[in-house]
Amino acid sequence: MNVRRDDRASWADADLLAAVAERDGGAFSAFYRRHLAEVLAYLVRETGDVELAADLAAEVFAAVLLSAARYEAQVSSALPWVIGIARHKLLMSWRRGRVEARARHRLGLEPVELDDLALERIEQLADAGVGRLEQMLEQLPPMEREAVRWHVVDEVGYDEIAKQLNCSEMVVRKRVSRGLGRLRNQLTEMGPA
Amino acid sequence: MSMDFLEAVEEQLVAATERGIKRRRWRRPLLWMQRLPLRAPTVGIAAGVGAALAASAIAATLTLPASKSKPKPVEPAAVTAGTGATVRSFTTAGTVPVGFQPVSFTAISEFSWWLLGTAPCNGHTCTAIVRTTDGGPQFTRIAAPPTTNVQNVRFGNEDDGYAFGQQLWSTVDGGRSWTHQQPGSIVNDLQIAGNYVYAIAYRHSQTHLMSSAIGTNNWTTLGGLGRGYLSGLWVQGSTVFINSGTHLLVSDNGGASFRRVGGTHRVSDCTYDGGPQALWALCSTGMAPDDILLSTNSGNTFTTAAQVPYGPIDSFAAATGTVAVASSQGPLYRSGNAGASWARVKAPSANWIYLGFTDATHGVAIGGFGKGGMQDSRLYYTTDGGVSYHRVMIGP
Numbered sequence: 001m002n003v004r005r006d007d008r009a010s011w012a013d014a015d016l017l018a019a020v021a022e023r024d025g026g027a028f029s030a031f032y033r034r035h036l037a038e039v040l041a042y043l044v045r046e047t048g049d050v051e052l053a054a055d056l057a058a059e060v061f062a063a064v065l066l067s068a069a070r071y072e073a074q075v076s077s078a079l080p081w082v083i084g085i086a087r088h089k090l091l092m093s094w095r096r097g098r099v100e101a102r103a104r105h106r107l108g109l110e111p112v113e114l115d116d117l118a119l120e121r122i123e124q125l126a127d128a129g130v131g132r133l134e135q136m137l138e139q140l141p142p143m144e145r146e147a148v149r150w151h152v153v154d155e156v157g158y159d160e161i162a163k164q165l166n167c168s169e170m171v172v173r174k175r176v177s178r179g180l181g182r183l184r185n186q187l188t189e190m191g192p193a
Numbered sequence: 194m195s196m197d198f199l200e201a202v203e204e205q206l207v208a209a210t211e212r213g214i215k216r217r218r219w220r221r222p223l224l225w226m227q228r229l230p231l232r233a234p235t236v237g238i239a240a241g242v243g244a245a246l247a248a249s250a251i252a253a254t255l256t257l258p259a260s261k262s263k264p265k266p267v268e269p270a271a272v273t274a275g276t277g278a279t280v281r282s283f284t285t286a287g288t289v290p291v292g293f294q295p296v297s298f299t300a301i302s303e304f305s306w307w308l309l310g311t312a313p314c315n316g317h318t319c320t321a322i323v324r325t326t327d328g329g330p331q332f333t334r335i336a337a338p339p340t341t342n343v344q345n346v347r348f349g350n351e352d353d354g355y356a357f358g359q360q361l362w363s364t365v366d367g368g369r370s371w372t373h374q375q376p377g378s379i380v381n382d383l384q385i386a387g388n389y390v391y392a393i394a395y396r397h398s399q400t401h402l403m404s405s406a407i408g409t410n411n412w413t414t415l416g417g418l419g420r421g422y423l424s425g426l427w428v429q430g431s432t433v434f435i436n437s438g439t440h441l442l443v444s445d446n447g448g449a450s451f452r453r454v455g456g457t458h459r460v461s462d463c464t465y466d467g468g469p470q471a472l473w474a475l476c477s478t479g480m481a482p483d484d485i486l487l488s489t490n491s492g493n494t495f496t497t498a499a500q501v502p503y504g505p506i507d508s509f510a511a512a513t514g515t516v517a518v519a520s521s522q523g524p525l526y527r528s529g530n531a532g533a534s535w536a537r538v539k540a541p542s543a544n545w546i547y548l549g550f551t552d553a554t555h556g557v558a559i560g561g562f563g564k565g566g567m568q569d570s571r572l573y574y575t576t577d578g579g580v581s582y583h584r585v586m587i588g589p
Contacts, residue, residue, distance in 0.1 A: 025207035032203050048342070049359060051395065052379055058202040065206055094344055094358075099381065099395070101422060107209045109202075111422050113399065118198040125199070160316060 009034075013078035014071065021069035028068075032061055035082050040122055041129025042086055051114055054122045055099050058112070060086045062103035136183055144179035151176045281341045282320040283312065286369075287334045289323050289588025290314070294570040295559055297345040299354075300551055304328035307368075308587065309337070309346035309356060310570065322346060322356070322368060329574070329585045338362035338371040349385040353408040357383050361392070365408050376403045376412040386428040389447060393423050393435075402426070402435060404448050415448040425474075427465035434465050434472070434492060441474075443492055454492040464509070471514025473532075475506060485509065485519065487532050498532025510548035510556060510579075518556070518579040520545030525558070527579045539581035540573060554578045557585075 008016065008030040016034075019027035039060055043053035063085050071081060093100040137145055150161045151172070158176070162169040283290055290312035300306040307324045322337045337343075338356050348354035356362045357380040362371040377394025384391050391404045392412075400423035402415045418437050425436040433444040433451075441455035441463070463476040463486075474486040474495060483506045486495035503522045511517040515531045518538060525538035525545060543560030550556035558573040573582040 020210055023211050023213045025211040028210040029203060029207050032206065036199065047359065049379060052359070054198055055395075061202065061206055062209075065210055099379075101424075107206075109205045109209065111399075111420070112198050112201040112205070114198045121197060122199065164316070 012073075014073035017064075017068040017071040017078060020065060028065060031064070031078075035079055036061075037125045037129030038079055039082055039086050039129070040126040042083055043090065044123070044126040045130070046087075046090055050119050050123050050126070052099065053126065054114055054118070056086070056089055056093065058109070059089050059100050059103055062107050062109060063089065066103050066106065140179050140182055144175045144182065147172055147175035148179035148183070281314065281317045282337045282339045283314065283322075283334060284336050284339050285334075286336055289332050289334055290319075290321050291589050293321055293323060293588050295323075295572050295587060296546070296570060298547060298549065298557055298559060298572070299347045300557075301348055301350055303551075303555075305351065307335075307346050307348055307354065308332075308572065309343065311341075320356075323587060324368075332587050335368035336371070337368075338373075345383065347383055347385050347390075349388075349390065349407045355383055355385075355390065357392070361394075363408075363410055372410070374410050374412070377401060381424065382426045384426050384428040386430055386433075391426060391428050391433060391448065393426050400424070402448065415444075415451075417451045418442060425463045425465055427472075429468060432469050436463055441492055455488065455495060466509065466517075467511035467514065471511075473509070473511040473517055475509040475519070485517070485532055487514075489514065496532075498528065499534050501526050501535050508545050508548045508558075510550050512550040512556060512578050513553045516553065516578050518548055518558075520548060520558075520560075525579075525582070529578075538579060543571075546570075550579070558582055 008019070008024075008026050011019075011027070011030065013031065013034070016027045016031040020031065036057065039057050040053055043056050043060075044050055047053050047056070060082065064082060067085070071078065089100045092102075137149060140148060146165070147161060150164075151158065158169045158172045161172045165172065293308075293310050293312045295308040295310040297309040298306065304325070304327050306328070307322060309320070309322050311318045312321045313319070318341070320337045320341050320343060321334060323332045323334050325332045338360075340360055340362070342359035343356040343362060344358035346354065346356050352365055352367050354364045354368060356371070359379050361374040361376060361380045361383070363374050364371050376392060377396035379395040381393040381395055381400065383393075385407060388407050389404055390407050391402065394401050394403050394412075399420065402418055402423055403412045404415055405412045418435065419440075421437045421440075423435055423437065425434070425441075427434040431445060431447040433448045435442050435451075437453075440453045442451040443454050444451045463474045465472055465474050467473040469491050470489065472488040472492050474484075474488070476484045476486060483501075485498040485501065485506070487498055488495045498517075501519045501521045503524075505521070507520045507522070509517065509519045516527070516529050517532065518525055518527045519535070520526070520543075523542035523544075525540045525548075526535040527538045528535050540558070541560070541562075543562050545558055545560045547559040548556065549558075554576060556575045556579060558575070560571055560573060562569040562571060572585045572587060574585050575582045
């Protein structure tokens with residue numbers, strides 16, 4: 001395929017998205033390749049289905065393209081923003097009872113067939129993405145890691161976590177907040193993948 | 194070298210980037226969650242219900258994300274499957290679980306309904322199904338499939354039912370036992386008409402329309418639909434409507450053959466309701482307000498209804514050829530003049546995830562309340578064709 005390999009791979013996410021908004025296909029390619037594994041890892045984890053995750057990932061990146069001009073950098077990595085889009089697409093899919101495809105329809109994208117080889121590759125990529133996410137979590141202090149994992153990953157409420165950990169809800173909130181702060185800093189330090 | 198899925202997606206998106214995005218006029222919706230919800234009276238819905246419901250089952254097709262932040266007293270419901278894995282589901286009959294949140298509705302008569310939803314159990318969110326045989330005053334829990342991978346329920350009669358989502362499960366004994374079916378890796382939609390069940394199943398990155406005689410689980414793939422992304426399944430009797438990706442197709446013989454109709458409108462993301470002679474379509478237009486269309490000639494041509502205030506539209510249902518309701522960013526709106534205009538319905542603002550009618554005057558709505566409309570799911574009922582809705586209490 002027409003792969004664009006140039007210095008865009010070293011650009012910051014915000015610069016890539018600004019370029020995408022100015023119709024720079026190479027910038028989109030660099031952004032897609034940078035974040036695809038983490039998006040797949042998140043979607044495979046949430047859906048438990050590689051095919052569905054791949055389909056939704058296509059929709060997520062179509063939405064990234066549609067929203068690139070509106071991106072406002074909070075930290076150097078746009079990964080939290082992309083994962084936010086993925087989460088929204090997932091919720092919309094469950095709510096509507098079908099795989100969300102608005103962004104792809106809007107862009108006029110054609111359906112793409114998914115064969116067994118591609119499924120295998122997607123699974124491998126998702127595993128790599130899980131590795132990166134897990135690596136970041138592993139660098140948190142144990143109590144913060146546990147709180148972030150329960151609250152953000154497993155979506156358990158603060159009060160329930162407090163009950164399980166036998167501490168106050170306020171303590172849990174602080175641990176989650178500090179843990180997320182550290183993750184943000186990690187993303188800032190890591191810069192582009 | 195063959196191009197794989199991820200590369201093909203990348204190439205299409207790169208090409209789309211270089212083409213540029215045609216900007217739409219975008220009207221920001223009102224932040225409905227900031228408004229104070231109105232209070233509706235709470236009544237038992239059997240009161241005042243007169244007309245018999247339509248014979249075909251109706252069902253919710255949408256799903257509310259599980260409540261995250263208000264765990265309530267839990268009931269031991271998680272069971273351990275043979276593999277040792279814990280199944281998060283109420284797999285036995287009993288009382289309505291505390292904190293039950295309905296997400297999907299189906300009915301086969303005026304008084305016989307089922308609701309699939311979730312409830313807290315052992316610190317988790319578990320699948321539960323409740324039913325009523327008296328139109329709402331009393332609900333009991335029936336056994337649910339041993340999975341959280343179902344978000345929708347349909348029953349065709351007292352015995353034969355289906356729960357589906359990422360998985361498809363069926364029962365032939367009113368929910369006493371469930372069997373895992375595998376027509377595809379995910380079931381996007383499922384409709385029952387007469388003695389047949391139709392499902393859009395997702396397999397090998399393609400959608401397929403499957404059908405089976407109800408209760409037999411003998412699934413066959415229906416052909417003649419092209420290779421597009423199938424959606425918008427709507428069935429009544431032997432009439433089947435479905436989007437083929439770019440066209441609306443209709444079958445008059447239960448899916449044995451299809452022909453193309455509705456050529457004047459893009460139908461790649463539409464859902465349908467009503468009847469063959471007055472077919473309503475809700476079509477997504479991306480980020481712009483959604484379109485509601487109406488056909489009075491079996492889908493051959495459509496006219497565009499007036500825009501519902503504050504679109505995009507969350508859910509939609511048609512009661513007759515002239516009456517429909519739609520939820521738009523919180524409030525419910527009703528048209529009594531074939532979509533010429535829309536008026537606010539007497540019901541609270543909510544995240545309305547499902548609207549449906551069983552006949553010209555009776556219908557239900559499932560709404561999400563609380564922060565973001567995602568914390569407390571409630572069932573509402575109308576007996577006046579959607580002019581007003583009243584809350585139906587389910588369990589404790």
